[in-house]
Amino acid sequence: MDKLDFIPIILGSDSNAYGMARSFYEEYQVSSIALGKGQLPPTQNSNIISVEVYKDLDKPDVFQNTLIQKAKELKSKADKLILIASSDNYAELIIRNKEVLEQYYIVPFVSEELMDQLIYKENFYEVCEKYNIDYPKTLICTPEDKDNIEPSFEFPVVIKASDSLSYAVCNFKGKKKAYIVNDKEEFRDVIDKIYLSGYNGNLIIQEYIPGDDSEMRVLNCYSGKDQKVKMMCLGRVLLEDCTPLLVGNYVGIINEYNQHIYNKYKAFLEEIGFEGFANFDMKYDRRDGKYKLFEMNLRQGRSSYFVTGSGYNLARYLVEDRVYNKEQEIVFADNEHLWLSVSKGLLLKYLNDKSLQSEVKKLIKQNKYCSTLDYKEDFNMKRFIKNLSYNYEYYKRFKRYYEKKY
Incomplete structure (x- = not known):
């Protein structure tokens, strides 16, 4: 061989x-x-x-x-x-x-020094300040001030762990990836539960950006070994997973072109000397017309196959750069395409925006859509049955957990 x-x-x-x-x-x-x-x-x-x-x-x-x-x-x-x-x-x-x-x-990853600036959320928001990246109003809660802290902005607010890896091993009733709390009593209850579970890191408390899942955007990028961005692909989220521990994972994305976002994050990545895949989660704030950054991952996103599916193969940019040492001009993705990880019927049922519903139906009719796990070249009955079971499970999850956002 x-x-x-x-x-x-x-x-x-x-x-x-x-x-x-x-x-x-x-x-x-x-x-x-x-x-x-x-x-x-x-x-x-x-x-x-x-x-x-x-x-x-x-x-x-x-x-x-x-x-x-x-x-x-x-x-x-x-x-x-x-x-x-x-x-x-x-x-x-x-x-x-x-x-x-x-x-x-x-x-194809960044240095340890740069990682430490980016993975801990309180450090990351300092980086955002330095590079003029918009993000929600934010307050840091340490274990020492957990009993006295109060938000300096209006409810509702969002509470999430700064150290997601430490938080992942904590178990308690009602645990969620992120909490939207509406008043002081609920605010106090959530903080107490998190720290009583054994979590010893900081908490991030942020203003809630109004709007449903379709105001979210996800940006996937690849930066070469020369620390220059080679590919950027932006998606508009249609629907998020509503399962408590999977909130923030996307189940429907439609590609979107926005040169302003591309330019801003290209400059950011190249100024900090980034290498490899990056994933950014942000939300459009209709109050001031800005896209507020929530998080950056030092890898491709969980839903990143939407990039490959829309014609911009993630593996290609990496391999041409790192294996074959080829020069690549930057690509700003602009294809129209739909990615989903639930059934088409479920997506349309819980997608509230009528214009987005029409766009989804149009792309389905044009056969411009894909699902990560639905791959004809890897088809067999065992995978087919598992995928059917997976889709059925999501109908049950949405029926149990879905709450409309405003």
Whole structure:
């Protein structure tokens, strides 16, 4: 068997991992290897991605040793190995071990120093101030001032953990990824519950930006090893997951072109010296006409297959840059396309904006739509049945949890 130019090594086994594996396969007909603590349904029974399970993979010593050993095993099969993260946790582990891992892998991620400025939300909002990035009015709650803190802006307010990795291991009744609270009593109750669960990090308290899910925007970018942006693709969110622990994950996106946003974030990424994939979540504030940034991820977004599906293959920008060392002119995505991870019927049922409903129907009629997990080249009955079950589960979730936003 001929030696491959490269093999993608993807950390994680969720739909993000599958989307990246699909991107690599569509462009280069190369299958991916995923390493994870378990195997989640999106990557099961697949011919384009194989999953190897290491239960303690998220422990730093196990992580480094496992990746080094895997690289040695694959040395004879490919000239290069590319590391991809499908979650914040894996992205952080890669970056913390970047110096060692670069001896074995292509590691398209930022430095540890830059990461620490970007992943902790209180640090990140300082960066936003420095580079004139708009964000919601924000207050930091430390464990020391949790009993006395009060918001300096009007209710409703949003409460979320600054250290999402530490928060992920805390368990308590009523836990959510983010909370929208409407009065002081609810405000106090949420803060108490979070800290009683064992969480010891800071909390971010922000003003609530009015509007439903369709006011959200998601921007995915790739920056080359020369720290120049190569691709930017903006999406308008149609609908978010309403499951308490999955709030903020998108289930419907339509591509949107906005050169002002592209220019602003291109300048930001290049000024800070960014490398690799970046994902930005922001919301349009109709009160002042600005897009307020909530979060930045140092990896492609969970819903990032919408980029590949609309004609801008994520894997291509990475491989042409890092494997084949080709020069690339920046691409500002402007194709019209629909991405969804729930059924078309569910999306249309809970999409409130009539003009967006019409746009969705038009794109479906024109066959300009896709779903990450619905891939004909990877079809088999086991995957088909799992996808049916997945879609049915979402009907139940929306019936139970959905609340209209204003």
